[in-house]
Amino acid sequence: MAPERLTVGVAARLSHYLQVLTQTRKMGHDAISSQEISEFTHINATQIRRDLSGFGKFGKRGVGYNVDALIGEIRRILRAAGQHNIAVFGAGNLGQAISRSSIFADNGFNIVAIFDTDPSKIGTSVGDVEVLAFDRVDQVVRERNIIVGVLAVPDNAAQPVADSLIAASVRVIFNYSGALLHVPSGVTVHTSNPVVELLYALYFHLA
C-alpha cells in the first residue's frame, strides 16, 4: 500500500501536517480531525485523509487522529525521527532570533554553530551557542556533522556563504536573505519570501 518512495507533493504535505501536530501537542490537545488540520494547512481534508490512509489506518471514526501516535507515524514515514545538526550564518538580529527560537529544536534540528565575520561578535554566545569565525566553516561543518546551513546574512554575502557551504559538502541551504542563489544540481535551496504570500493574499482581498 505504501509507496517505496514518496512523491514531492506527499512529502511536502506530510511535513506540513507534522508541524501542525507538533504545535497541537504543545497546546495540550490529544486528538485532531482532518478538518482541523485542513483549517491550519489550507490543504483539503479529503486529501489529508487519503495521504494518511495510504500508510495505514491511523484514525478513529467519529473521533479523529491521536496526535502523539500520528506524529510518530509521520516521523517514521518521513524518516525524520532522528536529530540533525544545523548551522546559522549571521549573528545579527535575524540570526539571533532564529538561534533563540525553539522551532528547529522542537523538530530534531539542533543549532550547533553560528558563524559571523564581525570580530566583535566572534566568541560571544547566542543562547547556548558560541559565535564562530566564518573562516572556520570547513573545519566545523566536518567536525560537527552539519547538514543544513541557514543564511541570515545580507543579500550580498549570501552567494559567497552558500559557495563555502557547498564546498564543505552541505547539500541543503535555507536562505533568509533576498538574494537569488546559484547552486549546482544536487543542492537544495529554499528561499524564504514573505512578499510572495502577501502579494497573492492581497490580490484576493483587494479585488
Next chain:
Amino acid sequence: MAPERLTVGVAARLSHYLQVLTQTRKMGHDAISSQEISEFTHINATQIRRDLSGFGKFGKRGVGYNVDALIGEIRRILRAAGQHNIAVFGAGNLGQAISRSSIFADNGFNIVAIFDTDPSKIGTSVGDVEVLAFDRVDQVVRERNIIVGVLAVPDNAAQPVADSLIAASVRVIFNYSGALLHVPSGVTVHTSNPVVELLYALYFHLA
C-alpha cells in the same frame, strides 16, 4: 484571453515570478529566460511561459523577457502597482530584523508602525519607525490605513494580537510565531515555517 479573475495557483505563481524579477533587476540584469526563472522558483519553464502568455506576448524568442517590462505587466495583472501600509508586532530581534529589511519596501509594502508591550521599548525607533504601545493598535490601524499585520511575537502572544488586529478590521496576517491561529473566515493567515521545508528537503537528501 486573460481571465476575469486569477485562480489561486496562477496568482501565487505570478507573485513568485515577480519576486525573482525584482531581485534580478537589483542585480542589474535586463533580460531573463523562462528557464532561468524556473531555476529560482522550481516552477516548470513551460508552465511559466504559459502563465505569462495567457496575458499577452511579453517575451522575445531567442532572447527571453525584458525584466523591467515584465515586472510592470505582472504588477498590473496582480493589481500590485500601489503602495500598502503594514504594521509589525514585536520589537524583539525578529521584529527588528523584519523592520530593517528592505524586502517589504522593495515591493510596495511600507512598514508604518511597530507595536510592543515593553515600556522600555515604546518610544524608541527601529530604523525610521517609532515603536508604539500595543494598546494603540485600534487607533493607529485606522489612522494609518494598515491592511496587513506581521506577527513577530512569542507563541503565547500571537492569538491575542491576531484578535486585536481582526477587531481593528485587518484581514491579512503574516504569522512568524509558531502558534496556530484561529481566525474567522474572510481573514487570511500565512504562517511561516522553515521546518516544513527542511523536513521534506532532507527526506530526499538522506533517503
Next chain:
DNA sequence: TAGATTGTTAATCGATTAACAATC
C-alpha cells in the same frame, strides 16, 4: 544564417472535490 527561446498543443499525472458507507 545559426542558435536560442518563446508560444502553444497534446498527453499524462497529481490534486481537488463531492459523496457516502463504515464505524467509532
Next chain:
DNA sequence: TAGATTGTTAATCGATTAACAATC
C-alpha cells in the same frame, strides 16, 4: 442510539511534461 469522522471511490480540475513550429 445518535452524531461525528474516517477511509474510499469516482469525477473534475489544474499542473506537469514533452515536443516543436515560429521567430527573434
